[in-house]
Amino acid sequence: MSDFTDRRSVLGLLARSPAELLAERFAALNETPPFTWLRRPETGMVMLRARIGGDGAQFNLGEMTLTRCALRLSGGAVGVGAVRGRSVRQAEVIALCDALLQQAETAPRVQKEVIAPLASAEQARHTLRAAEVAASRVDFFTLVRGED
């Protein structure tokens, strides 16, 4: 699971993972470090931009709920959480994982206990769904009419 080493892809994985699974892995980590809020959790909306024709000029498609926060551990590491939906707890857990990954002493355990299991769970979800969807792959063919 070495794909999830840079901060950007790790935060993406944390945000895409089911909230219950994230909570379960974070509980298994058994880390409750003291922290101060840099940005208290807030729920609001993101306007989803799309492109005309998929690749053209931008337009506003509609909004989506988002919850975000930022915090600092007592050691100084800063963590950011931003996740679709309205779960304050989910954003907080993501920010805590992000911050713990910035500390050399806690990063390996978070990688092992949280990131690696979330990554393999995501891969398993995608593989299963791909197998189901791919079974409906279709090859249409046109019939030759008996005219010639």
Next chain:
Amino acid sequence: MYVAVKGGERAIAQSHELLSQARRGDPSVPELSIAQIRSQMRLAVARVMSEGSLYDEELAALAIKQAAGDLIEAIFLLRAYRTTLPRLADSLPLDTARMRIERRISAAFKDLPGGQVLGPTYDYTQRLLDFSLLEEGAPAAPTQMPNAAPISAPRVSDVLSQQGLLEQSRQSAAASPPADLTRDPILFPAERATRLQNLARGDEGFLLAMGYSTQRGYSTTHPFAGEIRFGAVPVEVFIDELGFAIEVGEVELTECQLINDFEGSATQAPHFTRGYGLAFGHAERKAMAMALCDRALRAAELGESTEQPANNEEFVLSHSDNVEASGFVQHLKLPHYVDFQTNLELLRRLRAEWETAHAARVQPAGHDPAGGAASPDTAALHPGYAEEIAE
């Protein structure tokens, strides 16, 4: 004119209680859970999110439960809720080419790069009621194709436009953000980006009817379904604290690319043009209707006739919103007593004047009753007819 009325507080409170009771239905039947609506009414959830203009499955499911399944009421509830939330950011433009595809078809190309997958669709069902669903039971698990990788594929339109046969999408001028009709009222003529925002939150039934009218001949285009795809697309948002954008989750989208004929002009060789539809969740009818309307509203830009209803952007865009439409239609239920009283008094005065004039016309002094153009019987039965003849 609507004049405020007072009173009725107790009756209204009782009405709310009756409403809650009616929503709940028979208490001996288990109550619906939000999770059930969310997972088993996913197409209703998709519609409420699209037209409510807020992607949040849980809130959409809640709105459907609260509205007792009235989707337009649920859409209204979601629209009202979104006004209570702050706007935190704009996403980076969604890239539908990155979609993890659950379904993808083309009615124009049978061999498209990445292939076609049918996914979950009602298209090939026979629309026979399935009486086995009267009982609870789990469906058979779908067959799996071993060693399949998640499907992502370039949009068909990208492939075709690279060959010059399909119009190229125009890019936005400079860095100006697209107009946002949740912030600024729509002005005519509207930019295509504004029209698409309006259509994206527009009523599916209305867009379906307008799109259908173009197919039946009230417009001049013949579309092909170049590509319809449904699946999950990542959402990226720029985070100030980090100084870069991250994925904050995924949304399910349905995208429709319609391909239409275009005869060309003095400056442009003949090529295909495009209509575009994009909707939250799995919503193919909505995305297709949106694409038909988008293309029809481009008639003026493409030098086509603009005389049909679907080409009239003021008509289409001003009547597409079911929250506005429902509000204006249903406000007729509110007390209009003063208004009506005014009209009633005016009508009484007009009738009194009319009756006086009528009496004078029917029996003028020294006139032979049988000598008019209309017989007395006809005049008695149809006073309006008699008046027309007399004039």
